[in-house]
Amino acid sequence: KNEVEQSPQNLTAQEGEFITINCSYSVGISALHWLQQHPGGGIVSLFMLSSGKKKHGRLIATINIQEKHSSLHITASHPRDSAVYICAVRGAQKLVFGQGTRLTINP
Amino acid sequence: DGGITQSPKYLFRKEGQNVTLSCEQNLNHDAMYWYRQDPGQGLRLIYYSQIVNDFQKGDIAEGYSVSREKKESFPLTVTSAQKNPTAFYLCASSIVWGSHNQPQHFGDGTRLSIL
Numbered sequence: 739k740n741e742v743e744q745s746p747q748n749l750t751a752q753e754g755e756f757i758t759i760n761c762s763y764s765v766g767i768s769a770l771h772w773l774q775q776h777p778g779g780g781i782v783s784l785f786m787l788s789s790g791k792k793k794h795g796r797l798i799a800t801i802n803i804q805e806k807h808s809s810l811h812i813t814a815s816h817p818r819d820s821a822v823y824i825c826a827v828r829g830a831q832k833l834v835f836g837q838g839t840r841l842t843i844n845p
Numbered sequence: 846d847g848g849i850t851q852s853p854k855y856l857f858r859k860e861g862q863n864v865t866l867s868c869e870q871n872l873n874h875d876a877m878y879w880y881r882q883d884p885g886q887g888l889r890l891i892y893y894s895q896i897v898n899d900f901q902k903g904d905i906a907e908g909y910s911v912s913r914e915k916k917e918s919f920p921l922t923v924t925s926a927q928k929n930p931t932a933f934y935l936c937a938s939s940i941v942w943g944s945h946n947q948p949q950h951f952g953d954g955t956r957l958s959i960l
Contacts, residue, residue, distance in 0.1 A: 742887065771948060779933055779954035786948050824887070832903075833949065835880075835887030 741765050744825050744836035752844055757812040759839045761825030764806065768828050772799050772810050775822040775838065784810070784823075815843045847872045851936050851952035858923070858930065859960050866921045866955045868936035876942040877919035878949065881905060882933040891934075894919055895942035923957065931959050 742763045751757060761770070772784040785792050785799040787808075792799050796815075801808040812819055820843050825836040849870045858864045870877065876895050880888040890903030894913040908927025913919055919938075923930045933956050937949040 740887070747885075773951075779935075779956065781935065781937075781951035781954075783948040783950070826888075832890060832893075833888075835889075837885055837887045 740837070741829075741834050742825055742827055742836040744823075744839050746839060747837065748840045748842075750842045750844065751815055753816060755815050755843075757815050757819070757841065757843075759810045759823050759825075759841070761808045761810070761836055762806060763808075763825075763827045763834075765827065765829045765834065767806075770801055770808050771826040771828070771833065772808075773824040773826060775824060777821070781824070812841075817843045817845050819843050849936055849938055849950055849952035851934075851955050854953065854955060856955055856957045857960050858957060861925045863922055863924050864930075864957065866923070866934055866936075866957070868919045868921065868952060870917055870919075870936075870938045870950070872938055872950060873916070874938035874940055874950070875916070876939045877913070878937040878939075879903075879909070879911065879919070879921045880935045880937065882935060882954075888935060891921065893942065930957055932957060 745760045769788045771786050773781050775781045787801050796813045798811040822838040822840050824838045826833045852867045878893045879891040882888050889905050892911045894900040897916050900913050910922045935954045936952040939949045940947045
């Protein structure tokens with residue numbers, strides 16, 4: 739079993755829908771990252787959080803340390819949100835990555 | 846603007862050849878990393894460097910080599926010993942190794958294919 743599991747692996751939705759991507763992990767962590775990988779392959783960091791909730795524009799990330807679970811939400815989704823979203827957890831210094839969730843938003 | 850530059854974006858290699866992937870950063874970061882990404886799998890750490898002239902093996906270092914002669918540069922060589930080199934390679938950097946409070950910055954990646 740992977741240390742970091744994301745669900746779903748693939749998600750297709752219509753423009754405007756509310757999107758939720760989940761991340762569960764099995765190791766103790768000091769921080770959790772949400773990353774966005776564009777179709778060309780480049781990765782940008784969206785959030786880094788260790789407790790509670792963070793919001794940036796239409797993106798919201800939450801984490802529940804006791805349940806070892808995090809969610810990434812996108813409100814009013816748009817085709818430009820189409821990308822692979824990656825959860826990564828920081829354990830003993832290094833990052834451990836989930837396999838990613840491929841999100842496609844259709845107009 | 847500061848960032849990480851990986852080159853080339855696409856690279857083709859014949860079997861038995863070594864090939865070097867370039868990674869340059871102008872963020873003044875001490876730590877640099879190389880990851881490999883395969884379809885359906887999470888990124889896996891190949892090598893990392895905490896400081897100039899020092900580097901450590903990651904989880905899948907076999908068949909790879911690196912150098913860190915300058916702070917801003919961390920080239921990765923895929924040797925002929927790497928049996929399955931076709932993958933997407935990502936370089937990253939951070940202010941310090943293992944920092945709990947700082948994110949990693951990523952390059953745009955190099956896609957390596959075997960002819």
